[in-house]
Amino acid sequence: MSTPASIPMQGSNASRILTIATHTFTQLVRMKVFYFMGIFAVIAIASNFFDLPQHEGPESVGASVLRSIKSWSLGAMTLFSVVLSIVATALLLPKDVEDRTLYTILAKPVPRIDYLAGKLLGVLLLVFVSLALMDLLMVAVLQIRTTMVVAQQAEMAKAMGWPQDAIDSLRADTLASGPNAALQGAVLAVFLRAVIMASLALLISTFSSSTLFTTIVSFLVYFIGHFQADARDIYLHSGQAGEGLFARLASLLLSLVLPDFQLFNVIDAVIEGQALPLLTMGKLALVSLYYALFFTIASWFVFSDKEF
Amino acid sequence: MFRPPMAENPPAVEIRDLVKDFKTSFRRKPLRAVDGVSIRIMPGEVYGLIGPNGSGKSTTMKALLGLVAPTSGNCAIFGKDSLKVDSRNEVGFLPENPYFYKHLSGAETLRFYGRLCGIGGKILTQRVNELLALVDLEGARDRRIGGYSKGMLQRIGLAQALIQEPRLVILDEPTAGVDPVGSRQIRDLILKLRERGITVFLCSHLLEQVQEVCDHVGIIFRGRMIREGRLEDLISIEDQTDIVLKDATPELLAQIGDLVSKSPGASIVRTGKPRTTLERLFLREIREEEE
Numbered sequence: 001m002s003t004p005a006s007i008p009m010q011g012s013n014a015s016r017i018l019t020i021a022t023h024t025f026t027q028l029v030r031m032k033v034f035y036f037m038g039i040f041a042v043i044a045i046a047s048n049f050f051d052l053p054q055h056e057g058p059e060s061v062g063a064s065v066l067r068s069i070k071s072w073s074l075g076a077m078t079l080f081s082v083v084l085s086i087v088a089t090a091l092l093l094p095k096d097v098e099d100r101t102l103y104t105i106l107a108k109p110v111p112r113i114d115y116l117a118g119k120l121l122g123v124l125l126l127v128f129v130s131l132a133l134m135d136l137l138m139v140a141v142l143q144i145r146t147t148m149v150v151a152q153q154a155e156m157a158k159a160m161g162w163p164q165d166a167i168d169s170l171r172a173d174t175l176a177s178g179p180n181a182a183l184q185g186a187v188l189a190v191f192l193r194a195v196i197m198a199s200l201a202l203l204i205s206t207f208s209s210s211t212l213f214t215t216i217v218s219f220l221v222y223f224i225g226h227f228q229a230d231a232r233d234i235y236l237h238s239g240q241a242g243e244g245l246f247a248r249l250a251s252l253l254l255s256l257v258l259p260d261f262q263l264f265n266v267i268d269a270v271i272e273g274q275a276l277p278l279l280t281m282g283k284l285a286l287v288s289l290y291y292a293l294f295f296t297i298a299s300w301f302v303f304s305d306k307e308f
Numbered sequence: 309m310f311r312p313p314m315a316e317n318p319p320a321v322e323i324r325d326l327v328k329d330f331k332t333s334f335r336r337k338p339l340r341a342v343d344g345v346s347i348r349i350m351p352g353e354v355y356g357l358i359g360p361n362g363s364g365k366s367t368t369m370k371a372l373l374g375l376v377a378p379t380s381g382n383c384a385i386f387g388k389d390s391l392k393v394d395s396r397n398e399v400g401f402l403p404e405n406p407y408f409y410k411h412l413s414g415a416e417t418l419r420f421y422g423r424l425c426g427i428g429g430k431i432l433t434q435r436v437n438e439l440l441a442l443v444d445l446e447g448a449r450d451r452r453i454g455g456y457s458k459g460m461l462q463r464i465g466l467a468q469a470l471i472q473e474p475r476l477v478i479l480d481e482p483t484a485g486v487d488p489v490g491s492r493q494i495r496d497l498i499l500k501l502r503e504r505g506i507t508v509f510l511c512s513h514l515l516e517q518v519q520e521v522c523d524h525v526g527i528i529f530r531g532r533m534i535r536e537g538r539l540e541d542l543i544s545i546e547d548q549t550d551i552v553l554k555d556a557t558p559e560l561l562a563q564i565g566d567l568v569s570k571s572p573g574a575s576i577v578r579t580g581k582p583r584t585t586l587e588r589l590f591l592r593e594i595r596e597e598e599e
């Protein structure tokens with residue numbers, strides 16, 4: 001308190017956003033409820049350790065066991081990341097308004113977009129860290145189980161007197177179902193979907209005043225996002241030729257604001273053991289970035305006129 | 309810091325014809341919370357806005373901080389429009405009944421707000437220590453805010469408002485709900501700010517406290533400013549003079565009475581024992597109890 005106005009710096013937007021983001025991250029981590037969710041997700045993935053394979057026809061069972069581990073783990077990740085990104089985001093804004101902490105933040109030289117971006121980033125940081133931990137666990141489980149399956153198959157093949165090239169190709173097939181780059185791509189896709197959902201929840205929470213409303217509407221949009229492409233196809237091919245152009249335009253407009261989550265079916269393809277081309281991944285990342293930016297900017301528009 | 313030469317000495321607070329309507333429901337007509345209020349506070353002044361609950365004090369302050377947009381009129385802080393972010397560089401705000409993030413400790417709270425203002429590193433650490441000492445919360449620095457008492461919350465709120473060394477501090481009911489000891493602490497803090505030349509804009513419905521710290525006051529009622537000016541001018545009774553005597557004998561009093569009756573035009577309005585205020589009595593008793 002020596003000389004008033006002796007602090008010339010104001011800080012950059014990036015440092016302010018980072019401050020709010022790390023604060024939001026700590027805030028969420030210190031909310032115990034998300035611990036429990038995280039623990040459940042970890043248990044769900046870890047349970048694959050103990051489900052030992054039956055000794056019946058390992059050449060068919062082997063691959064399906066690995067597939068079910070991937071499906072189960074990615075499912076747990078999806079559930080956890082979507083719930084976390086929606087509920088956590090929906091929680092944050094109303095809480096700050098209610099506790100009037102928002103006044104103290106916006107009374108500092110903090111642009112409203114920095115506040116929103118910080119909150120969003122904080123949630124995404126938590127989702128990212130949790131997914132990374134689950135990913136690590138999944139890869140570990142999958143690695144161990146793959147080694148076991150490979151060993152069993154080799155034993156069986158030798159007992160049945162398979163030729164060496166058949167053994168080798170079976171081994172290659174099984175290894176392809178183990179942890180690989182495509183699997184990491186699928187985890188990234190899970191994260192990208194959470195990014196879209198968190199920014200959507202942010203947008204909804206800027207004009208709703210309750211956490212419950214935001215949560216419900218976000219989940220509705222999530223489910224609509226899964227069949228909107230089907231609905232669009234049915235509508236377009238239902239023979240209304242006269243309105244073709246209009247309908248096409250309308251559906252294009254709709255897909256600009258409403259994410260089409262069928263893009264994320266690539267995750268299922270990876271579970272089935274297919275590769276994930278870099279191009280598909282890049283497209284997915286771009287689309288997700290578009291929606292995230294669109295929703296964040298839209299929430300800024302709503303939020304900048306808001307009064308408290 | 310660079311200052312444009314034009315605005316050599318702008319007022320710390322400039323509120324011009326502020327009107328604020330709130331939409332209540334769809335059909336009814338909007339509620340006018342603030343109705344044509346103008347306030348100008350020069351640097352170094354301590355300004356008290358007084359008025360009953362619901363008279364528009366908080367709304368005026370929020371408009372000044374850009375938290376609500378004026379229906380008409382405008383507000384500026386050191387010449388910068390309140391609707392712009394940079395007007396908030398030189399202002400600290402303590403809201404009414406503040407709550408901070410319960411999961412943070414006192415020191416973490418101050419660090420958080422400091423970083424928002426772009427302060428970091430050693431300067432921030434030093435600043436946090438200084439402020440915790442100033443508001444007498446060094447003992448509670450690592451305790452979670454969730455466990456703070458009302459008075460402590462109010463003081464950490466004041467420290468938070470001062471984190472970037474603002475030249476203007478806005479305090480919304482700084483002593484509401486705080487016990488007399490705590491509110492005395494807050495009063496002393498405000499006096500310290502005044503000594504340092506920091507402009508203070510506070511509002512309260514506790515008249516006595518406003519009287520003790522403010523040099524300018526405004527009285528707001530139902531959104532309108534009904535009286536404004538220097539405190540001394542507003543409350544002094546121009547044609548009267550106080551004389552307070554100690555251990556005066558009845559003879560002395562009689563002599564004074566004679567003197568007064570001899571001088572033409574003068575009269576004694578009242579004699580008696582001056583009363584201490586209840587607040588002072590209470591504080592004195594506690595202090596004696598402590599010793």
Ligand SMILES: Nc1ncnc2c1ncn2[C@@H]1O[C@H](COP(=O)(O)OP(=O)(O)O)[C@@H](O)[C@H]1O
Pocket residue numbers: 308330331332339340341359360361362363364365366367368
């Ligand atoms: N966000 C708001 N929406 C609707 N009415 C409001 C809002 N904020 C304040 N008011 C109304 O404006 C009036 C003034 O409120 P306020 O400025 O908080 O008074 P004070 O701080 O002097 O007690 C009150 O009648 C209050 O009900």
Ligand SMILES: [Mg+2]
Pocket residue numbers: 362365366367404480481
């Ligand atoms: Mg008020």
